[in-house]
Amino acid sequence: MSNFHFVVEIILAAVTIYSNISSKSFDSLLGNISNSLFLTSIENLNFNIFCISPCILDKFMRIYQYQAHDFAFSSSEGLLHALGGAELLQLLNQTIEESLQKSGFSQKYINEIVTSVMRVFFGQSAGINGFVGAISLAGTSGGIWAVEGGNKRVCTGLLHASKAQLISGTVISIEEKTQQKGHSGGTVNLYEVTYSSTSALVKEAYNVILIAAPLNSKIANITFLNFNPPVPEFSNPYKQAVVTFVHGRINASFFGYQDPSQFQLNSIFTMENPKLFIYGMVTVSPVQNGKAALNPLLGPRVWKIFSSQPLAKEQMNFLFLSYDSTKAKTWLAYPHYSPPEKLPPIILHSRIYYLNSIEWAASDMERSTVSAKNAALLAYHRWYEKMDMIDQEDLHKRLKTEL
Numbered sequence: 519m520s521n522f523h524f525v526v527e528i529i530l531a532a533v534t535i536y537s538n539i540s541s542k543s544f545d546s547l548l549g550n551i552s553n554s555l556f557l558t559s560i561e562n563l564n565f566n567i568f569c570i571s572p573c574i575l576d577k578f579m580r581i582y583q584y585q586a587h588d589f590a591f592s593s594s595e596g597l598l599h600a601l602g603g604a605e606l607l608q609l610l611n612q613t614i615e616e617s618l619q620k621s622g623f624s625q626k627y628i629n630e631i632v633t634s635v636m637r638v639f640f641g642q643s644a645g646i647n648g649f650v651g652a653i654s655l656a657g658t659s660g661g662i663w664a665v666e667g668g669n670k671r672v673c674t675g676l677l678h679a680s681k682a683q684l685i686s687g688t689v690i691s692i693e694e695k696t697q698q699k700g701h702s703g704g705t706v707n708l709y710e711v712t713y714s715s716t717s718a719l720v721k722e723a724y725n726v727i728l729i730a731a732p733l734n735s736k737i738a739n740i741t742f743l744n745f746n747p748p749v750p751e752f753s754n755p756y757k758q759a760v761v762t763f764v765h766g767r768i769n770a771s772f773f774g775y776q777d778p779s780q781f782q783l784n785s786i787f788t789m790e791n792p793k794l795f796i797y798g799m800v801t802v803s804p805v806q807n808g809k810a811a812l813n814p815l816l817g818p819r820v821w822k823i824f825s826s827q828p829l830a831k832e833q834m835n836f837l838f839l840s841y842d843s844t845k846a847k848t849w850l851a852y853p854h855y856s857p858p859e860k861l862p863p864i865i866l867h868s869r870i871y872y873l874n875s876i877e878w879a880a881s882d883m884e885r886s887t888v889s890a891k892n893a894a895l896l897a898y899h900r901w902y903e904k905m906d907m908i909d910q911e912d913l914h915k916r917l918k919t920e921l
């Protein structure tokens with residue numbers, strides 16, 4: 519399995535299912551409603567939620583124009599407000615369920631479709647904030663891509679292109695220090711970073727620091743020493759998710775199929791039920807010849823299963839008739855969302871910036887990338903005191919007319 523290059527095809531031919539573990543089978547909640555009806559429903563959902571006066575996603579896309587003109591924002595709330603005003607910010611203060619109810623979606627639709635998507639994407643319910651909920655629903659609309667050789671190649675490619683020097687190590691503490699300026703006299707404030715590398719503890723001084731990992735004692739456990747005022751501590755919890763890859767033959771009867779040859783699903787999403795031990799599962803396939811690898815008639819496929827806990831052997835035996843290879847990874851994956859959401863600051867100290875603030879609005883690669891570019895621009899403008907490039911309002915109008 520290690521040589522496999524995966525692409526996830528999120529075809530939302532979702533069967534909404536619930537479990538009856540004691541009888542060792544899932545019953546199809548929706549009986550004979552066809553999968554294609556689900557596809558139609560989800561496309562409609564995207565259309566409605568994202569294109570209400572005007573589309574949430576269109577508003578978010580404005581950031582690329584703002585950043586192309588080098589504008590930066592000093593808080594994540596400020597960034598979202600500049601993109602979509604109070605309406606976009608309001609999504610952080612209500613659940614996706616409330617947002618959709620206000621837009622006229624039925625409770626049945628929210629329970630069976632929306633909740634299933636939230637479970638697979640964020641291991642949570644329709645009680646997550648409206649912004650991250652909208653981002654998750656956008657992820658169902660296709661256009662998902664993967665890089666041959668692994669998406670991690672994007673990171674190595676960017677590192678190479680930026681010509682940055684990478685020092686591998688774990689940062690343990692950051693301390694503000696005052697140093698003599700050398701011959702010119704006077705003093706300069708620097709940040710002394712202590713990190714452990716393969717050989718030993720190393721201390722090095724920096725002018726500007728950008729933190730790109732969640733400041734949570736179980737993830738990036740960085741101590742801030744001797745700061746006055748102190749750097750705030752963040753105790754908000756991250757949620758555990760387990761991803762298990764399995765190369766095996768699905769147990770079609772467990773999903774209500776008497777005839778295994780009828781089982782054509784590539785994605786299985788689940789509704790909320792305390793007895794359920796998976797959030798969902800999707801097939802993955804190589805970047806090249808992906809369609810062939812997805813054909814259920816051609817033997818075992820690779821499934822990616824999302825759950826809150828590692829799967830026990832007994833649970834694996836419910837899901838698969840047989841399997842020859844498995845690999846599981848446990849993550850503290852994403853914030854445990856609980857609107858109203860208060861986003862951590864981006865500026866932690868005069869020249870320390872925190873990129874992962876944005877995760878509390880929505881945790882995904884695009885938001886992280888936007889936050890990273892924002893922090894770089896912010897650090898630059900504050901260093902050179904270009905304050906007219908920070909926290910500007912009405913950029914959407916101004917960029918149309920003035921610039």
Ligand SMILES: Cc1cc2nc3c(=O)[nH]c(=O)nc-3n(C[C@H](O)[C@H](O)[C@H](O)COP(=O)(O)OP(=O)(O)OC[C@H]3O[C@@H](n4cnc5c(N)ncnc54)[C@H](O)[C@@H]3O)c2cc1C
Pocket residue numbers: 687688689690730731732737738739740759761849850851852874881882883884886
């Ligand atoms: C199972 C799973 C599936 C996902 N699927 C998708 C998807 O399909 N699409 C999508 O857009 N997003 C997805 N995401 C979310 C996406 O991975 C994150 O949004 C993104 O990785 C966040 O990037 P980051 O740089 O902020 O943090 P991370 O990618 O977590 O990087 C933080 C890095 O900091 C390092 N680190 C931590 N502490 C220290 C320290 N003290 N010193 C030095 N280094 C430290 C860590 O080792 C890590 O390498 C998924 C997440 C998970 C867990």
